[in-house]
Amino acid sequence: MTAPTLKISEIFYSLQGETSRTGLPTVFVRLTGCPLRCVWCDTAYSFSGGTLMSLPAILAEVARHPTKRVCVSGGEPLAQKNCLPLLTALCDAGCDVSLETSGALDVSGVDPRVSKIVDLKAPGSGEVERNLWSNLQYLTPHDELKLVLADRADYDWAVAQLRQHGLIGRCPILMAPVQGSLEPGTLADWILADGLPVRLQVQLHKLLWGNMRGK
Numbered sequence: 001m002t003a004p005t006l007k008i009s010e011i012f013y014s015l016q017g018e019t020s021r022t023g024l025p026t027v028f029v030r031l032t033g034c035p036l037r038c039v040w041c042d043t044a045y046s047f048s049g050g051t052l053m054s055l056p057a058i059l060a061e062v063a064r065h066p067t068k069r070v071c072v073s074g075g076e077p078l079a080q081k082n083c084l085p086l087l088t089a090l091c092d093a094g095c096d097v098s099l100e101t102s103g104a105l106d107v108s109g110v111d112p113r114v115s116k117i118v119d120l121k122a123p124g125s126g127e128v129e130r131n132l133w134s135n136l137q138y139l140t141p142h143d144e145l146k147l148v149l150a151d152r153a154d155y156d157w158a159v160a161q162l163r164q165h166g167l168i169g170r171c172p173i174l175m176a177p178v179q180g181s182l183e184p185g186t187l188a189d190w191i192l193a194d195g196l197p198v199r200l201q202v203q204l205h206k207l208l209w210g211n212m213r214g215k
């Protein structure tokens, strides 16, 4: 049987810039392709191109780096059906695996050992209609829900969704400002004023290196 293949945009070693794993050395496996077009997307270069790699070749490339912490990202990694066997193979290899996904595609088949970082797209993304609400039922305490917010309207929408869907306490919740649209300090003030039990996230890799690919 031939090994599954995936279109890979890049595999690189850096510090995790987001989520509760921020600051930890991590190998990133960025898959090519995404069916969404968020207006503030900062990885549009991953929409096309890339290199076709077999699953064993991906595992070998990951293993070259000095950490077992792996983040599978995109693009939208779940847009490739072989993302699921990749996630399972990474777990079987003893890796601590997280998956960054748009929240628009079904996460029910993701290996339960994987920590799912699931976006909930706010209106300012231009893709709010793509939220697959059934995904919320699969969130567990070792997953995280991420809301990227462009303005006060996005923030108010986010707070309403968290309350309406009973999401607070289900898993860690991340709120991140859109760079250049919403000041992190402003979002921090709103979170504090509302007493929200969420984590403010700023993208560490951009503070360290700016908007540089492969970092």
Ligand code: SF4
Residues within 6 Å of the ligand: 034, 035, 036, 037, 038, 040, 041, 042, 043, 044, 074, 075, 076, 102
């Ligand atoms: S889902 Fe992610 S990769 Fe796709 S357009 Fe939105 S931000 Fe970009």
